[in-house]
Amino acid sequence: MLNTALQGVIQGLTEFLPVSSSGHLTLFQFFTGRTNLEANMQTDIAVHFGTLIAVIFYFRNDLMPFFTLSGWKNAETRRIAMLVIAASIPTAALGIGFKKQFEALFASPASVCLFLFLTGILLLVSEKLKQKTSTHQNIAELSYARAATIGFVQGLAITPGISRSGSTIGAGLIAGLDGEAAAKFSFFLMIPAVSGATLLEAKKLLESTAAPATSSTELVIGATVAAITGFAALKLLVYMIKKQKLSIFAYYLFIVSISSFIAINFLGK
16 A cells, blocks of 8 residues: 555656656666556556546646637637647557557666656756747647647657656747746646546456456555645646756756666666
8 A cells, every 4th residue: 555655656746747757657666576567557547547637626727718618719729729639649649559669668677767867858958949949928829730749749758767748848848838838738738648548558457357456445545645746746847847947857867867777787676
């Protein structure tokens, strides 16, 4: 139960902070010896569901217009919805077309360390390039091509160690969005992406004939902890973006990736 709660904390913090939740969970499961793949999958689904609830609740006021008739009468709301769809297409294409290749990467903690390091570089580069690009005031000013590019980047983030939020926020900054708009668009894209991936994994579990490897109580605890910590992480991320401090997360990723790589390859772990 403690392991499940810890995974909920890790998922909640790292899903939204630009440090890769899948990378951290993979390393956590490796270093703690959790080799039961079905138990890991059940826990992953639960904690991802928790963070999905957190992002919907955090952006509830921004999301409400998409579910009301009056909201759809607004041209900007319709435009943002179409941009999310345009961005979600390449994400889905990568996720479905290269699912097995991405899943194979989860078996290699050393590769996770590499991708964590690359995410750190992306965060630093996006902050530097942001200073050389024009700034849009809102998401609706994005072109469909730029939205699709951000969606493509999100698809690549299926790779453990590549941060979904970090890569999409970074791509948004480079595309010309201001920090808050880039974060908002990133998490708008997260909702269909994580929902779809979670449903596919849940379907796979339901089709399995094996007995449940994790109790329902543990799964509820994991989801609840992930939701609470995820909401707090969202507030922290928005604050850090306003202060233009994404580089702090880059340096954190460098430390985690290098220290984990050393532990895996030189300490016999």
